[in-house]
Amino acid sequence: MPVNLRNAKSSWRGRRSGVNSAPIMAKELLRRAGSLLCIWALALSAAAQTPQQTAPAKAPQAPPLKVTTHLVQVNVIVQDKKGEPVTDLTKADFELTDQGKPQTISVFSEETTHVIAAAATPPPPNVFSNRIEQKAGVPTSVTVILVDALNTHFNDMGFARNQLVKFLQQLQPQDRIALYGLTDRLIVLHDFTSDASALLAAFDKTRNKETVQMNASDFDPSDTGDDVVDAFIDATNQHISDFYTINRVETTAWALGAIANHLAALPGRKNLIWLSGAFPFYIGFESMDPNSTNENRMFSEEVERAARALNDANVAVYPVDARGLIAVPAFSASTPNISAGRMARGPTIQSLSPKQQNFDTMNILADRTGGRAYYNSNDIKGSIRHAIDDSRVTYVLGFYPDHGQWDGKFHEIKLKVKRPGVQVHYRRGYFAFGDQPVPDQRKRNELIREAVNGPLDSTALGLTVQADAVDVPGAQRLKASITIDSKDVDFNLNGDRWDGSVDVFYAERDAGGKVLVAENKAINMNLTQPTYNSVTKNGLRMQWDIGINGHAQTIRLIARDATTGALGSVTIPLAKLYPNLGKN
Numbered sequence: 001m002p003v004n005l006r007n008a009k010s011s012w013r014g015r016r017s018g019v020n021s022a023p024i025m026a027k028e029l030l031r032r033a034g035s036l037l038c039i040w041a042l043a044l045s046a047a048a049q050t051p052q053q054t055a056p057a058k059a060p061q062a063p064p065l066k067v068t069t070h071l072v073q074v075n076v077i078v079q080d081k082k083g084e085p086v087t088d089l090t091k092a093d094f095e096l097t098d099q100g101k102p103q104t105i106s107v108f109s110e111e112t113t114h115v116i117a118a119a120a121t122p123p124p125p126n127v128f129s130n131r132i133e134q135k136a137g138v139p140t141s142v143t144v145i146l147v148d149a150l151n152t153h154f155n156d157m158g159f160a161r162n163q164l165v166k167f168l169q170q171l172q173p174q175d176r177i178a179l180y181g182l183t184d185r186l187i188v189l190h191d192f193t194s195d196a197s198a199l200l201a202a203f204d205k206t207r208n209k210e211t212v213q214m215n216a217s218d219f220d221p222s223d224t225g226d227d228v229v230d231a232f233i234d235a236t237n238q239h240i241s242d243f244y245t246i247n248r249v250e251t252t253a254w255a256l257g258a259i260a261n262h263l264a265a266l267p268g269r270k271n272l273i274w275l276s277g278a279f280p281f282y283i284g285f286e287s288m289d290p291n292s293t294n295e296n297r298m299f300s301e302e303v304e305r306a307a308r309a310l311n312d313a314n315v316a317v318y319p320v321d322a323r324g325l326i327a328v329p330a331f332s333a334s335t336p337n338i339s340a341g342r343m344a345r346g347p348t349i350q351s352l353s354p355k356q357q358n359f360d361t362m363n364i365l366a367d368r369t370g371g372r373a374y375y376n377s378n379d380i381k382g383s384i385r386h387a388i389d390d391s392r393v394t395y396v397l398g399f400y401p402d403h404g405q406w407d408g409k410f411h412e413i414k415l416k417v418k419r420p421g422v423q424v425h426y427r428r429g430y431f432a433f434g435d436q437p438v439p440d441q442r443k444r445n446e447l448i449r450e451a452v453n454g455p456l457d458s459t460a461l462g463l464t465v466q467a468d469a470v471d472v473p474g475a476q477r478l479k480a481s482i483t484i485d486s487k488d489v490d491f492n493l494n495g496d497r498w499d500g501s502v503d504v505f506y507a508e509r510d511a512g513g514k515v516l517v518a519e520n521k522a523i524n525m526n527l528t529q530p531t532y533n534s535v536t537k538n539g540l541r542m543q544w545d546i547g548i549n550g551h552a553q554t555i556r557l558i559a560r561d562a563t564t565g566a567l568g569s570v571t572i573p574l575a576k577l578y579p580n581l582g583k584n
Contacts, residue, residue, distance in 0.1 A: 072398065074096070074397045075427070079423045079425075080422055081421055087110070087112075089419065094395070098399070103399040103401065107398025110393065110395055110396075111141070111268050111269060111395075127466050129463065129570065130458070130463050131463075131464060141269045143270075144270075145164070146181070148181075151276045151277050152276055153210060156322045164384070170385075171194065176194055184213065212244070216243075219238075245279065252306075256310060258456055259272060261309065261459065262459060263313050264460040266459070271388065272315050273318045273384055274317055278362050281364065311369055312460075316369045316390075317365045318366065318373070318374065319374070320375075320383045321362070321376065324376075324377065325377060370425060370428075410430070411430055411431070447567070448520055448560060452515060457571055458558075459568060460567050461561055461566040462485025463557065465557055467480055468577075469578060476550075476578055479546075480545075481541070481543050482542050482544065484539055484540040486535050486538075486539050486540050487536075491532065494526075497528060497532075499524075500563075501563060504560075505518070505521075506520075506555055506556065523542075553574055554573055555572045556571045
């Protein structure tokens with residue numbers, strides 16, 4: 001019985017601009033012709049199909065069967081009055097409500113910090129996977145520390161860096177830490193380890209620099225002595241500031257989403273310590289001038305999108321303000337002198353106090369994801385330690401909402417523990433998003449470009465690749481045998497067949513990350529029941545014959561479910577397959 005495929009092939013090209021443009025813009029892509037992609041599901045040939053015959057018109061089919069059931073998981077931290085974890089609770093000790101309505105807790109587990117043993121059977125040679133369970137030494141609790149230079153001034157980051165070094169010097173054996181950096185792009189300084197010396201060595205290679213975006217986002221009011229000139233200069237500077245602020249927000253939201261996608265398949269509690277001055281929740285609304293032409297914008301959409309990605313990956317955000325204890329700038333010795341004329345016109349809100357909008361963003365992300373925000377304290381080192389210690393013991397509660405209203409609105413969760421005198425921390429709710437409509441081709445290409453340009457592999461969609469070098473005289477080619485975990489693919493029953501759609505993509509990159517060659521395809525499936533059963537059991541299998549560019553150092557293979565948006569990617573270092581690549 002053949003697999004019925006409707007294969008819509010598409011390639012895209014684009015050029016990434018400088019640091020002022022959105023981070024998802026792609027490098028110049030060269031279309032790769034002649035690649036072959038085929039579904040192996042049952043290794044059956046389309047030639048076996050019965051010739052089509054004329055048949056009477058059929059009655060209209062019923063719409064595809066779609067049952068929306070979503071498991072909502074909540075990570076819960078329960079501590080006693082001394083801040084020590086409570087470890088003897090059962091499912092019966094918890095009461096959970098969704099919008100005030102009691103819910104049945106269908107999933108319950110207690111998780112403690114420990115390391116999962118290595119897989120019993122190591123993967124064969126030249127097999128690359130983003131499946132966490134296939135890797136050795138995976139912890140049940142991990143922490144990413146994101147050093148955010150994009151949203152932090154030079155002097156503030158200098159203080160935060162010193163505090164971070166002191167923390168790393170006191171790293172504990174059970175800690176599993178990854179160190180990432182954010183400038184105009186996301187940087188992996190060191191992935192997960194408990195080796196303090198390795199983390200310190202990686203951090204020591206970085207330099208404290210203020211980004212163009214951060215420097216241009218804040219400015220001192222003009223004070224020429226001429227009100228008209230000052231107003232013109234301030235308005236111009238404000239427009240520039242708004243442009244760079246918007247860029248910072250979009251870049252940061254993308255980076256948080258990329259981290260969430262990378263951590264999605266990791267089991268247990270995941271913390272993201274965001275060491276930052278943060279970005280504002282809104283701009284423009286604090287102006288007292290009714291005639292102002294400045295940008296008025298809320299960043300609720302960007303913040304909620306990042307929060308949703310983090311919630312889907314079960315990541316708790318702990319914003320730690322890199323500025324430490326904040327004095328009122330107007331009374332600081334570092335504040336420049338302002339003339340009497342300027343003061344007579346009244347100081348700006350910006351000059352009188354730290355931006356409350358930044359605190360709002362910290363609080364919202366912490367509340368939405370079950371973390372805590374730490375600010376207005378010089379004990380940054382202690383704040384990081386408190387955030388990590390939250391993970392020592394956690395409870396995971398899961399329930400299936402029965403409201404049937406999957407309209408994207410925020411649903412408030414309330415949780416009670418039948419134990420007096422305890423402190424309970426958990427995320428305050430979730431967004432009731434149903435199955436999202438399939439995005440258009442432009443949006444699909446944009447999401448894939450994000451996956452190509454980021455430094456991290458995504459794990460929300462399981463992906464395993466057997467990469468074999470093909471001996472071709474005068475050329476180097478790669479045969480990639482790809483298996484996509486079918487449980488991560490959204491299939492719908494349409495009549496007597498199962499529909500699904502997956503975007504598959506590859507990109508060859510040089511040592512600097514520049515994309516040399518890339519191609520993507522949209523694979524639309526219409527599977528018979530026997531074929532669907534095989535795919536469910538063995539995964540969705542396909543093969544791609546790829547020609548290797550002489551300057552390529554890595555290949556990133558990406559799969560994306562077109563309905564849910566779940567992403568999976570695997571990066572293949574070509575030096576393992578072609579030791580002499582690029583040496584001639």
